[in-house]
Structures are given as structure tokens and as C-alpha cells.
Amino acid sequence: MKAAQRLVLLGGGHAQLAVLQALARQRPAQVEVVLVTPAPRQVYSGMLPGWLAGHYTEAQCVIALAPLAAAAGVTLRLAAAVGLDAAARTVRLDDGGVLGYDVLSVNTGPVQDAGRFGGGVPTLRPIEDWLARTTRRLAEASPRRVVVVGGGAAGFELALAWRHRLGAAAEVVLVAGASGLLANYPAAVRRLGAQALADRGVRCIxxxxxxxxADAVVTADGRIWPADEVVLATGTVAPRWLQGSGLALAPDGGLATLPTLQSVSHPAVFAAGDVASRLDRPLPKSGVYAVRAGATLAANVLGRLAGRAPVPWDAPVRTLNLLSLGERRAIAAWGPLAVQGRWVWRWKDRIDRGFMARHRVGADPAAT
Ligand SMILES: Cc1cc2nc3c(=O)[nH]c(=O)nc-3n(C[C@H](O)[C@H](O)[C@H](O)COP(=O)(O)OP(=O)(O)OC[C@H]3O[C@@H](n4cnc5c(N)ncnc54)[C@H](O)[C@@H]3O)c2cc1C
Structure with a gap:
């Protein structure tokens, strides 16, 4: 029987995983579902610093999308969106294909813009590329001088992971930016973060x-930091293919959404995670919020297909943020409060492993 509607899931990000799971539980009749993703897996960024530090294998940090799609009766299309025509309801793919949709769920995450630093700068995103590059790097010879550019959570955790991985003999520098280390975090977290870097001999600029x-970073004060490993961990922006799509965009370039996670201009389009920007209440771009949006995204996407009215996402005012410190210690941040210790790392480890286990279909001993 020919499907009456087509649902396209663009990107298999943290929120889309909940849509796949909802489809596996309850598959709407006469709906064809296609998941478009450039890679057959989703890298869980929460565990990446732990992978670099040597606490996890790569298999433990990735979610296989093919089994999730198969369990949900979803067709997997290995491609990336490069354009979107909201009026025609089509997505243009990098394999030359054009995919029509009745309902679209977007969770592609951000892209990284090296901006004035130019195209050749080694960036953290796409994460798959960084993972492959770093794996090769570690197989060749461990770097002796590492410079991480970006003082947000990702740069902070990666600098400390490099320190743990390479030991005290290596030089690790974190160029935190003009706004300073962990600028989006409260003072207590910034204090603990600065202390953690100092205690472990990571120089913070x-x-x-x-x-x-590739072999040096020059800071604004003119100092030159030679390196045999450089990574730019800042400058994430909304993907450029949104521009010209006809979808309403937020001032930051993200897909502008209502509290229901629907596009403010096109109600058949839903978006969550870092690609989306809620107009009524701008939320931090973070993995935690992407995960938490999943249940509402799933309910509203499936509801749209069934003709039900969407429900608003009651996004939490504050979330628990856990920052790993290289070795098995972490900082926990809740509102203005911050604590750190080995027990925090064990807590984070339990949460992360639990998240991965919930998205594993079938037994995969390598991933546990
Ligand atoms: C090292 C590191 C540490 C971090 N630590 C934290 C932390 O401690 N806490 C926190 O909250 N956040 C953290 N973050 C940020 C967090 O990773 C992001 O906020 C989060 O990944 C956003 O989730 P998402 O689902 O929107 O996008 P993503 O996780 O990026 O997922 C998007 C998916 O879409 C796919 N995709 C991309 N482009 C396309 C396309 N054109 N077409 C189709 N599919 C596409 C990708 O392959 C990917 O599978 C960290 C990030 C990094 C890199």
C-alpha cells in the first residue's frame, strides 16, 4: 500500500533519538519515514573527553543509528542536507537527491565556522572528522604540545583530557578567548574550572x-604558542543551508521555533537541539537541552501525523551540567552552585552510560 504521508527525520541528533524510539513503540499507519544522516551513527559528545582521556573506547561513545531505524521501520538515507525549500516541502541532499516531506523533524546540530581563521584550521566539528583525525594522530605519535582554542565546556574538557592522556611531560595550552574561561557558567564553576586547569598544569590564556x-597559535597579545596538535573548539553556528530555505530564522541564524518546537513560519517543520532557536525563550545550545527536548519533539511530530494539536515544551529553567576534568573527577554545576570530586565523575559516568544503554538495540558487548 502506498504511504499517504512522508516524515523526514533530518539528522540523528540527541532529540531525534527519542523520535526513533517513539516510532519503534508506535508506528503510524501509512506513513513512510526516512532518516537522513551523513553517518550511520551518532557520536555522544558527553563521553568524547572521556574517550580522549582513555576512559572509554570509541564504541562506547557512539550510538548505532541503523538498528534504531530498523526497529522503527525507518529507511536510512546516508546523506547530508545541503538545501531546503520550505514552500515546496523538499530537502536537497549532497548525493544529488531531492526528498519531499509532509512533516519534517530537524535535529542536525550546529556547524563550526572557523571564520577569519580560514578553511584549513583543524576544527572539532564535524565531530566524526575530529574523531578520525585524532585517532590517526594518537596511532602515529602522541603530541607533545597541544593548543586548544575555545574556553567553553568543550574546549575546557578537551584540554584536560589531553593533559590526562599525555601526562605531565606534554605542554597543554587552552586559549579561552576574550570573554574568558567558561564564560557562560556561574562564578563558582569558573573558579573551580580555573583551579582545575592550574592544578593540572594546563596553561589558560x-x-x-x-x-x-596547524603548528602554532598566535594570541591577541602577540605571543606565539608552537604546537604539534591544534584544535579550534569554538564558533559553532547554525548551518548555512537554512539560509534561503524560506523558513523563519532567529537572529542567531537558527531555525526559529515556537514552544511546541514547530517552525514559527511552517507548522509542518519541527526542530530541536543546537540547530533550533526558540523565539519566546532563547535556551542554551547544549547537549543537555537537546536530550531534554526529545520527548516533546517525538510527541508533536507523531501528533502532527495523526492530526493532534501540539503541546508546548516546558523546558527546564536550569539543568545539571557535568564537566569532566581529565582523570576520573568532574565538576557538577546546578544554578549558581558547583561542587567537584571523584563521586561527581562516577555520577556523570552512570548518567552517560545509562543514556547510551537506552539507545542500544540488541546486544553489543564492545559498546558496554
Ligand atoms: C567535546 C565536546 C564536549 C561537550 N560537552 C558538553 C557538555 O558537557 N554539556 C553539554 O550540554 N553540551 C556539551 N557539548 C555540546 C553538545 O555536544 C551539543 O550541544 C550537542 O551535540 C547538540 O546536540 P544536537 O542533537 O543538537 O546535535 P548533534 O549532537 O551535533 O547531532 C546532530 C546530528 O545530525 C547530523 N547532521 C549534521 N549535519 C547534517 C546534515 N546537513 N544533514 C543531515 N544530518 C546532519 C550529525 O551527523 C549528527 O548525527 C559538547 C560538545 C563537544 C564537541
Whole structure:
């Protein structure tokens, strides 16, 4: 029987996993569902610093999308969106295909813009590329001088992971940017973060990078930081293919959404995670919020197919943020409060492993 409607899931990000799971539980009749993703797996960024530090294998940090799609009766299309025409309800793919949709659920995450540093700068995103590059790097010879550019959670955790991985003999520098280390976090977290870097001999430069090359970073004060490993961990922005799509965009370029996670301009389009920007209440771009949006995204996408009215997402005012410190210690941040210790790492480890276990279909001993 020919499907009456087509649902396209664009990107298998943290929120989309909940849509796949909902489809596996309750598959709407006469709906064809296609998951478009450039890779057959989703890398769970929460465990990446732990992978670099040596606490997890790669298999433990990735969610296989093919079994989830198969369990949900979803067709997997290995491609990336490069354009969207909201009026025609089509997505243009990098394999040359054009996919029509009746309902669209977007969770592609952000892209990284090296901006004035130019195209050749080694970036953290796409994460798959960084993972492959770093795996090769570690197989060749461990770097002796690492410079991480970006003082947000990702840069902070990666600098400390490198320190743990390489030991005290290596030099690790974190160029935290003009706004300083962990600028989006409360003072207590920033204090603990700065102390953690100092205790572990990671040099933190509270200034901007002026030039970045594969073998050195020049900071705004003119100092040159030679390196045999550089990564740019800042500058995530909304994907460019949203521009010209006809979808309403937020001032930050993200897909502008209502509290129901629907596009403010096109109600058949839903979006969650870092690609989306809620207009009524801008939320932090973070993995935690992407995960938490999943249940509402699933309910509203499936509801749309069934003709039900969407429900608003009651996004939490504050979330628990856990930052790993290289070795098996972590900082926990809740509102203005922050604590750190080994027990925090064990807590984070339990949460992360639990998240991965919930998205594993079938037994995979390598991934546990
Ligand atoms: C090292 C590191 C540490 C971090 N630590 C934290 C932390 O401690 N806490 C926190 O909250 N956040 C953290 N973050 C940020 C967090 O990773 C992001 O906020 C989160 O990944 C956003 O989730 P998402 O589902 O929106 O997108 P993503 O996780 O990026 O998932 C998007 C998916 O869409 C796919 N995709 C991409 N482009 C396309 C396309 N054009 N077409 C189709 N599919 C596409 C991708 O392959 C991917 O599978 C960290 C990030 C990194 C890199």
C-alpha cells in the first residue's frame, strides 16, 4: 500500500533519538519515514573527553543509528542536507537527491565556522572528522604540545583530557578567548574550572587567538604558542543551508521555533537541539537541552501525523551540567552552585552510560 504521508527525520541528533524510539513503540499507519544522516551513527559528545582521556573506547561513545531505524521501520538515507525549500516541502541532499516531506523533524546540530581563521584550521566539528583525525594522530605519535582554542565546556574538557592522556611531560595550552574561561557558567564553576586547569598544569590564556595554523597559535597579545596538535573548539553556528530555505530564522541564524518546537513560519517543520532557536525563550545550545527536548519533539511530530494539536515544551529553567576534568573527577554545576570530586565523575559516568544503554538495540558487548 502506498504511504499517504512522508516524515523526514533530518539528522540523528540527541532529540531525534527519542523520535526513533517513539516510532519503534508506535508506528503510524501509512506513513513512510526516512532518516537522513551523513553517518550511520551518532557520536555522544558527553563521553568524547572521556574517550580522549582513555576512559572509554570509541564504541562506547557512539550510538548505532541503523538498528534504531530498523526497529522503527525507518529507511536510512546516508546523506547530508545541503538545501531546503520550505514552500515546496523538499530537502536537497549532497548525493544529488531531492526528498519531499509532509512533516519534517530537524535535529542536525550546529556547524563550526572557523571564520577569519580560514578553511584549513583543524576544527572539532564535524565531530566524526575530529574523531578520525585524532585517532590517526594518537596511532602515529602522541603530541607533545597541544593548543586548544575555545574556553567553553568543550574546549575546557578537551584540554584536560589531553593533559590526562599525555601526562605531565606534554605542554597543554587552552586559549579561552576574550570573554574568558567558561564564560557562560556561574562564578563558582569558573573558579573551580580555573583551579582545575592550574592544578593540572594546563596553561589558560584569557585572551583571543589572532592566528591559527596547524603548528602554532598566535594570541591577541602577540605571543606565539608552537604546537604539534591544534584544535579550534569554538564558533559553532547554525548551518548555512537554512539560509534561503524560506523558513523563519532567529537572529542567531537558527531555525526559529515556537514552544511546541514547530517552525514559527511552517507548522509542518519541527526542530530541536543546537540547530533550533526558540523565539519566546532563547535556551542554551547544549547537549543537555537537546536530550531534554526529545520527548516533546517525538510527541508533536507523531501528533502532527495523526492530526493532534501540539503541546508546548516546558523546558527546564536550569539543568545539571557535568564537566569532566581529565582523570576520573568532574565538576557538577546546578544554578549558581558547583561542587567537584571523584563521586561527581562516577555520577556523570552512570548518567552517560545509562543514556547510551537506552539507545542500544540488541546486544553489543564492545559498546558496554
Ligand atoms: C567535546 C565536546 C564536549 C561537550 N560537552 C558538553 C557538555 O558537557 N554539556 C553539554 O550540554 N553540551 C556539551 N557539548 C555540546 C553538545 O555536544 C551539543 O550541544 C550537542 O551535540 C547538540 O546536540 P544536537 O542533537 O543538537 O546535535 P548533534 O549532537 O551535533 O547531532 C546532530 C546530528 O545530525 C547530523 N547532521 C549534521 N549535519 C547534517 C546534515 N546537513 N544533514 C543531515 N544530518 C546532519 C550529525 O551527523 C549528527 O548525527 C559538547 C560538545 C563537544 C564537541
Amino acid at each position: 584569557e585572551g583571543a587567538a589572532r592566528e591559527i595554523a
